[in-house]
Amino acid sequence: MRIAGPAIILSIRAHGEHGAIVRALTRSDGVQAGYVRGGRSRTLRPILQPANTISGEWRARTAEQLPALTVELVDTRATLHGEPLAASALEWLTALTAAALPEAQPYPRVYDALDGVLGAIAVAPSARGWATGLVRYELLLLAELGFGLDLSACTVSRATEDLGYVSPRSGAAVARGAARGYEAKLLPLPDFLREGGAAEWPDIFDGLRITGHFLARDLLPGPRSDVLAARERLVERLKRAVA
Template sequence: MHFRAEAIVVAVRPHGEHGAVVRALTAEHGLQPGYVRGGRSRAMRPVLQPASVVVGDWRARTEEQLAGLTVEPVHSRAPLFREPLPAAALEWACALTAAVLPDGQPYPRLHSALEGLLAAIEAAPAARGWAVALVRYELLLLAELGFGLDLEHCAATGRNDDLAYVSPRSGIAVSRVGAEGYESRLLPLPRFLTQGGAAEWEDILAGLRLTGHFLERDLLTGRAAEVLPARMRLIDRLMRAVA
């Protein structure tokens, strides 16, 4: 097994005294693990930082064997990890991707969306410039893995107007009329997810609560304790930024 591809580093785990097992997302080959000899060295740390882009060369004798991986830096986002809020966003986006995607299955839309999200975090002067993209990326992850939400019509009336809530059980939108009397049992649906346009912080946080519910229920079963602390750190820092 041998291939060479540009990839986004999403997880790095120490292995042995000096090496590291790296998981990186490629457009054509999906999420790919590989062992990088000397991956924990001072020279390699900024290259193998989650969210950085590399060109990787994977080689293994069999498909079942962990490939040996050599990398060449393309674009490092290591400097962003000195800033608490962007660091938390990069950490969560990469940790989530590494946790839920199966190895070796291509998801070109997710690869493109993740690169767009990471670039937005890097470029935007304030979190409001990338927080909407984060909500949309989480929704895309759910959809690509078979747990997409239906935000096109009301579960109660079948109509597609005045959608304001989502059923936490079915993941289907509910209109204000259809939700009457049951509002407290439903998740608010922020307008930017159905109508586009700018989003206020209240809507962004509602969007994150919405996606967080379904991520934890459908994609992070058995892994919530391992992954969700990164999301909690991000939400906490976003709340501080809003205050």
């Protein structure tokens, strides 16, 4: 077994006295785990950071064996771990991806989207520059794993205009007219989730509320719900930053 190519580091776990088990997302081969000899050394610790992009090579004699992984740094995002908002975003994105994706299944669109939102966090002057991308990434992950929302038409009237809400039960859009009298039971649908473009903070938080509901219900139930604590920390920091 041999896999080689760029990968985004999702998690690192100490193994033995000096080594580390690294899980990383590749574009063509999905999430791959590997043992990095000396992964806790001064040389490799700066490379083995969540959200860094590496060039990795996984080698194993059998499919059942944990591969040995060698790494070279391609793009570091280590400095972002010193910025509270950016660090929270990196923690959540990598934890979410690691918890949600099955091993060794290719999700090229997820890889490209994750790479894009991590890049936006690295260059954006403020959180509003990447927060919409983070919400869209969550929405894409839901869709790629079979829990996509239907925001194309009203689930009641099939109208395609004036869509203002999402049903928390079905994940389908609801037009404002059809929602009359039931608004309190529905999730407000911000325009940027359907039309793209920038968004103001109230709309961003509405988007986070939608994706957060379906992530918790469909993608991260039971034992995997532990990773949602990272999302809660991120949302609280975003709220404090814009208060």
